[in-house]
Amino acid sequence: MPSPREDSTGALLEPFPRETIGHLPTPLHPLPRLSAALGGPPLWVKRDDCTGLATGGNKTRKLEYLMGAARAEGADGIVSFGALQSNHARQTAAAAAALGFPCDLILVTNVNYHEPAWEVSGNRLLDELLGAKLHIVPDEVAAAQCLQALLGRANEAGKQLYVIPTGGSNAVGALGYVNCASELLAQCQALELRPGTLVSATSSLGTQSGLLVGLHAARSPIRVRGVNTYSPDPESQAQALRRLCDETAALIGSEPPPSDSLCIENGFLGGGYGVPSEAMQRAVEEVARLEGILLDPVYSGKAMAWLLAAVRAGRLNPEEPVVFLHTGGSPGLFAYQECLSGDSTA
Ligand SMILES: *Cc1c(COP(=O)(O)O)cnc(C)c1O
Numbered sequence: 001m002p003s004p005r006e007d008s009t010g011a012l013l014e015p016f017p018r019e020t021i022g023h024l025p026t027p028l029h030p031l032p033r034l035s036a037a038l039g040g041p042p043l044w045v046k047r048d049d050c051t052g053l054a055t056g057g058n059k060t061r062k063l064e065y066l067m068g069a070a071r072a073e074g075a076d077g078i079v080s081f082g083a084l085q086s087n088h089a090r091q092t093a094a095a096a097a098a099l100g101f102p103c104d105l106i107l108v109t110n111v112n113y114h115e116p117a118w119e120v121s122g123n124r125l126l127d128e129l130l131g132a133k134l135h136i137v138p139d140e141v142a143a144a145q146c147l148q149a150l151l152g153r154a155n156e157a158g159k160q161l162y163v164i165p166t167g168g169s170n171a172v173g174a175l176g177y178v179n180c181a182s183e184l185l186a187q188c189q190a191l192e193l194r195p196g197t198l199v200s201a202t203s204s205l206g207t208q209s210g211l212l213v214g215l216h217a218a219r220s221p222i223r224v225r226g227v228n229t230y231s232p233d234p235e236s237q238a239q240a241l242r243r244l245c246d247e248t249a250a251l252i253g254s255e256p257p258p259s260d261s262l263c264i265e266n267g268f269l270g271g272g273y274g275v276p277s278e279a280m281q282r283a284v285e286e287v288a289r290l291e292g293i294l295l296d297p298v299y300s301g302k303a304m305a306w307l308l309a310a311v312r313a314g315r316l317n318p319e320e321p322v323v324f325l326h327t328g329g330s331p332g333l334f335a336y337q338e339c340l341s342g343d344s345t346a
Helices: 006-013 030-038 059-072 087-099 116-120 123-127 140-156 171-191 205-219 234-253 278-290 302-312 332-333
Strands: 026-031 043-047 077-083 104-106 133-137 161-164 198-202 223-228 264-265 320-327
Touching: 006 171, 006 205, 026 087, 026 171, 026 234, 030 043, 030 278, 030 302, 043 077, 043 171, 059 161, 059 171, 059 205, 077 087, 077 140, 087 123, 087 332, 104 123, 104 140, 116 123, 116 320, 116 332, 123 133, 123 332, 133 140, 140 161, 161 264, 171 234, 198 205, 198 302, 205 223, 223 234, 234 264, 278 302, 302 320
Parallel strands: 043 320, 077 104, 077 161, 104 133, 198 223, 198 320, 223 264
Antiparallel strands: 026 043
């Protein structure tokens, strides 16, 4: 096996402006009680829920590079997008606050789940607390119109807005996960841990693309499995993953990862993006009660549901450790009160 080259991956990132806003490296630790309960491969967790930015999450790593670019371009303000309960929007609001940028968030409400708490609590509450200006719109068409209006107004005022796409998922944002790949490989080397698989929720694909590009650049044999939590159309999502991997590899001048390494697991989306599933609820409870770790209802809960099912079905080699990338999202728990609050008071 060729030796890991994580140091050279780090060097590939050096030319890119970065704001160090995350608490990095995030911990990598075993999940002994969950592993014992399942009886499959040793399970480990990479704690990107602990990136430290206003309750943390995977968008923090992307924002280090996106905010670095915003500052380098002399932006006067930040604008970004998401669903009303977007973790990305909340971390963007926090990063903007920490760096002194005004922040506009355009949030869509067309998620097929509604309860009173979903409308006002969770990430939405935190967005307001963090001082972002919220523009709540029904759908993506209205969001695009809102963006045009904001850009027009800024232009008239002689101000330049830095636009961050949904989920922070362009090649610049994905650099945060190229960096995570190199951080993870260094931790594995120090622990003499040789994982076969890295599992993560996948949605706007910046996380998975960055990991794939970073691991490939370091010649790592770790296989990345992204669990689809967003797209009802697996084919177009697979094409989007190919594109973003190519753009990210081109940006850092490395070789794009081969197509057979691009793996998205479908079947755990349930009723759609942000719609709770039984399997998600059970996974959130199981991990909370066995490990004291809070997953989230929209992403990491569904990704963990896939992992639990795969281990129980004997689909993962019991000899090869598995690392679950915890991408954060626990504020979302408070927006899904009605489906998650169990009957434990009896
Ligand atoms: C955004 C998000 C994801 C998905 O990451 P992408 O880079 O958009 O694919 C996973 N988990 C959580 C908690 C998120 O907020």
